[in-house]
Amino acid sequence: MHISEGVLSAPVLVAGVAMAAAGVSVGLKKMDYERIPQVAVLSSAFFVASLIHVPIGPSNAHLILNGINGLLLGWLCFPSILVALALQALLFQFGGITVLGINTVNMALPGLICYYLFSRLVNRERGFISLGAAFACGLVAVFLSGILVALSLLFTEESFMSVAKLIVLAHLPVMIIEGIITLFCVAFLKRVKPELLGGIHEKGS
Amino acid sequence: MIEEHFSTGESFVHGLDPRIKIIVAILFSVVVAVSSSFLALIPALVVSVLLVALTRLSTRKVFYRLLLVNGLILFLWLLLPFTFKGETLFTIGPLAGTKEGIWYASRITIKCNTILLTMIALLATIPIFTLGHAMDKLYFPDKIIHLFLFTYRYIHVIFQEYHRLINAMRIRGFIPHTNLHTYRSYAYLVGMLLVKSYDRAERVHRAMLCRGFDRKYYTLSRFSIKIGDIVYLSLMLAAILGLVVLQWRLII
Amino acid sequence: METDNLIINLEDISFSYWGDRRILDCLSFQLRRGDRIGLVGPNGSGKTTLFHIIMGLLRPSSGRIELFGMPVNGEKDFRGVRKRIGLLFQDADDQLFCPTVLEDVAFGPLNLGKSSEEARDIALKTLARLDLLGFENRITYKLSGGEKRLVSLATVLAMDPEVLLLDEPTNGLDEATEEEITHILKGLDLSCIFISHNLEFLSQTTDRIYAMANGKISLDEALVPHPHIHTHKFGRLPHDHES
Amino acid sequence: METDNLIINLEDISFSYWGDRRILDCLSFQLRRGDRIGLVGPNGSGKTTLFHIIMGLLRPSSGRIELFGMPVNGEKDFRGVRKRIGLLFQDADDQLFCPTVLEDVAFGPLNLGKSSEEARDIALKTLARLDLLGFENRITYKLSGGEKRLVSLATVLAMDPEVLLLDEPTNGLDEATEEEITHILKGLDLSCIFISHNLEFLSQTTDRIYAMANGKISLDEALVPHPHIHTHKFGRLPHDHES
Numbered sequence A: 001m002h003i004s005e006g007v008l009s010a011p012v013l014v015a016g017v018a019m020a021a022a023g024v025s026v027g028l029k030k031m032d033y034e035r036i037p038q039v040a041v042l043s044s045a046f047f048v049a050s051l052i053h054v055p056i057g058p059s060n061a062h063l064i065l066n067g068i069n070g071l072l073l074g075w076l077c078f079p080s081i082l083v084a085l086a087l088q089a090l091l092f093q094f095g096g097i098t099v100l101g102i103n104t105v106n107m108a109l110p111g112l113i114c115y116y117l118f119s120r121l122v123n124r125e126r127g128f129i130s131l132g133a134a135f136a137c138g139l140v141a142v143f144l145s146g147i148l149v150a151l152s153l154l155f156t157e158e159s160f161m162s163v164a165k166l167i168v169l170a171h172l173p174v175m176i177i178e179g180i181i182t183l184f185c186v187a188f189l190k191r192v193k194p195e196l197l198g199g200i201h202e203k204g205s
Numbered sequence B: 001m002i003e004e005h006f007s008t009g010e011s012f013v014h015g016l017d018p019r020i021k022i023i024v025a026i027l028f029s030v031v032v033a034v035s036s037s038f039l040a041l042i043p044a045l046v047v048s049v050l051l052v053a054l055t056r057l058s059t060r061k062v063f064y065r066l067l068l069v070n071g072l073i074l075f076l077w078l079l080l081p082f083t084f085k086g087e088t089l090f091t092i093g094p095l096a097g098t099k100e101g102i103w104y105a106s107r108i109t110i111k112c113n114t115i116l117l118t119m120i121a122l123l124a125t126i127p128i129f130t131l132g133h134a135m136d137k138l139y140f141p142d143k144i145i146h147l148f149l150f151t152y153r154y155i156h157v158i159f160q161e162y163h164r165l166i167n168a169m170r171i172r173g174f175i176p177h178t179n180l181h182t183y184r185s186y187a188y189l190v191g192m193l194l195v196k197s198y199d200r201a202e203r204v205h206r207a208m209l210c211r212g213f214d215r216k217y218y219t220l221s222r223f224s225i226k227i228g229d230i231v232y233l234s235l236m237l238a239a240i241l242g243l244v245v246l247q248w249r250l251i252i
Numbered sequence C, D: 001m002e003t004d005n006l007i008i009n010l011e012d013i014s015f016s017y018w019g020d021r022r023i024l025d026c027l028s029f030q031l032r033r034g035d036r037i038g039l040v041g042p043n044g045s046g047k048t049t050l051f052h053i054i055m056g057l058l059r060p061s062s063g064r065i066e067l068f069g070m071p072v073n074g075e076k077d078f079r080g081v082r083k084r085i086g087l088l089f090q091d092a093d094d095q096l097f098c099p100t101v102l103e104d105v106a107f108g109p110l111n112l113g114k115s116s117e118e119a120r121d122i123a124l125k126t127l128a129r130l131d132l133l134g135f136e137n138r139i140t141y142k143l144s145g146g147e148k149r150l151v152s153l154a155t156v157l158a159m160d161p162e163v164l165l166l167d168e169p170t171n172g173l174d175e176a177t178e179e180e181i182t183h184i185l186k187g188l189d190l191s192c193i194f195i196s197h198n199l200e201f202l203s204q205t206t207d208r209i210y211a212m213a214n215g216k217i218s219l220d221e222a223l224v225p226h227p228h229i230h231t232h233k234f235g236r237l238p239h240d241h242e243s
């Protein structure tokens, strides 16, 4: 969920940039040069996946996948998401320069949190624990993103309350779908290429 | 295909040094983003329209881009006038539209469009690869630049891969509905994309090793500042300063 | 009547990608029931593009498409006929996206509205037909190139199509797999179009060969068999040298 | 002495991916200076894997590798010799990772420590040698399949290698491009190994053909030219039919 340009107040924008800078620099530290192609190719995969629209009843929503991004990339999801958002801004004019920081935080921070919450569980042998964790991972990541977007708006202006509520509400169906998709996606990876779930973030460091 | 719609052109703006354009775009956007007074915002909007006019891009294309983004803004227009507290300006049934709400929505509309127009005029007119090289010359961290360039390079490969997979689904009669079969199929699609991407990344890294890659990237890019660049930069700095003054006076 | 047998009828089709040069230029083409046609042409001549247009994955800028005697226009029309035409992609890597072979082969039947049991049944039968029993639980991603081709073919056949469009089915395959595929394709009683650069394969599996160039298709009359110095088939069975 | 000319010497190499079956199984192989060798084998027999082992991109679980008369073990040793061996990857999209053709071709020379001017010069010369002048500023991902192959070859040649390892260089190319590549490769005065399923190509460009199967390599002695019915080359020039 992007926040458009011009909506947020200066303090929120600055806080966004500061937090994004912190996250990205930790991410960059953890990413040695050798792994740039790997992270880049996965970032492009997430960029492309975010162009997929799935139906929800009469409407549809595009995939966000920040849960699984966090799961695969750990801290590296900060630079990964930053780059993907920058390219979306440049190619489609979604979002823009000044909201790049806050948008990155709103999507990457939940990814990172989910990485710490669920990575272990997802990698469990036991099928249902692992799949349950995958579902929760997709769901919680989008939920947190919705909350962060709402908070960004509230910190800007209290009168945004009803807009913020609507946004969280709009995230609810998306949450469930992201949960389901993350579940099946993890099931797929576990069968096809489990080393990917073992994490790109820990290898080589 | 994922296209850069605005990056090619013959205009004066397309020929400017990309470093100058990046600096101006960032400064201008930041000033607009933190401004609140219409006294500053309306001139800023005018400047951004002028900037786009200078690029001689197709008006239709630019307009189309704005239209997409203003969809969201429209949503705010439907909400803000009725949710902001303040002086009632009009009523529709039980809903009371406030002056403050309308002002706020107008402010957002102007800011959003101004920044977008600036981005189109200044950043979207730089080919992405050149943009990467220019950021390198501007001392952005080189890891982020290489990540950026690689990501852009492989977006195309993966987008094509995605397209082929989705076609493979379509020719087998796949029609998306709100059901588990649909979500599972999409999840498999995403999983397959990730796996293929991961393999590709491994092969790319090997290809780099084969050509003597040793954790250092070099670039061949060369830029040079011309008179036109200096003139443009000076004018734009003056304009930005003007906006700051307009905005600042009002704060006092 | 003649027209009853007209399965694919393209009239004056033109197409270009994103304002590029014209890939197809007023192309006309007919496929009748029972036809087995080979299609050759240089890289980039638009053979793959043509197949995608027939399937409605790409839309021509002008021209008329009739499939099974009915004009087709929008996505809706194509959805109806796609089930009756099987397309094998140029790159088998693109066709398989489910984790296991069984799921992939059952995907088509599921989309046709079959229950999971029926779909499973159909999938198993199709695999048996291609001598692929035992592959059900293999991970598609880990199949070899030749196996991927065969499984892709199974996914197409599982939908019980009336026409087959195969895009370079033998590309990148070793001789043994190529022979296997040739053998299977010879045995299928369907109308079909095969794209290939491999003339030997085409001469074995098709009745007529068309050539594509400059955005048009023409019957190739220069197709005359003639003696040609060629090296022996080899490299398939290295234990020959050992035994 | 014999050994002075031994460029690649593999002894008893075994390899498997992630606890899979053994892809290479006690394989031994020699390449001498001036050798031009073709390598064939079914899909998945491990040809690509073998190339990657020679380059040190994958490490064998057992066995000895000697390159240019010296044993190589760790990444360090391989770094030294990689510059002297040029590997063309099976998929050109893996090989071209820089934005423009010029940058991609200059990438190798830059890593060899050349200045940007020198690297630029070398890149331009290599492009000229392959008749690719005018391609410098083309975007790599927008090249056609054949162009990608040729540019990949340029990126390899720009490093001025002593040995060339090409992995299916003609795969998916049409006849014209294939002939062009065949012509270029015939003209190169290097030791080389070409993987291909295309026997005609190999018979034109190599002196000897080895076959790979069951994790081993053996000289294929069945390679004897014999007459064979073949159809004419055709389909290239459709205006023949029109004129």
Ligand SMILES: Nc1ncnc2c1ncn2[C@@H]1O[C@H](COP(=O)(O)OP(=O)(O)OP(=O)(O)O)[C@@H](O)[C@H]1O
Pocket (backbone or CB within 6 Å): B001, C017, C020, C023, C041, C042, C043, C044, C045, C046, C047, C048, C049, C050, C090, D144, D145, D172, D174
């Ligand atoms: N998605 C695309 N976007 C833009 N151009 C494309 C796209 N796909 C193909 N082309 C171009 O269209 C032309 C025809 O491509 P097509 O794949 O139909 O050729 P083909 O005859 O199948 O060639 P090949 O023998 O290599 O498979 C080529 O020049 C190709 O570069």
Ligand SMILES: Nc1ncnc2c1ncn2[C@@H]1O[C@H](COP(=O)(O)OP(=O)(O)OP(=O)(O)O)[C@@H](O)[C@H]1O
Pocket (backbone or CB within 6 Å): C142, C143, C144, C145, D017, D018, D020, D023, D041, D042, D043, D044, D045, D046, D047, D048, D049, D050, D090
């Ligand atoms: N990264 C990998 N991880 C796991 N298995 C792999 C990997 N790469 C290749 N394999 C497997 O190793 C085997 C040998 O692969 P390889 O690519 O060397 O075969 P090849 O002889 O080059 O085949 P082709 O003619 O299809 O190119 C195959 O069974 C393949 O599935």
Ligand SMILES: [Mg+2]
Pocket (backbone or CB within 6 Å): C047, C048, C049, C090, C167
């Ligand atoms: Mg094709």
Ligand SMILES: [Mg+2]
Pocket (backbone or CB within 6 Å): D047, D048, D049, D090, D167
């Ligand atoms: Mg191979």
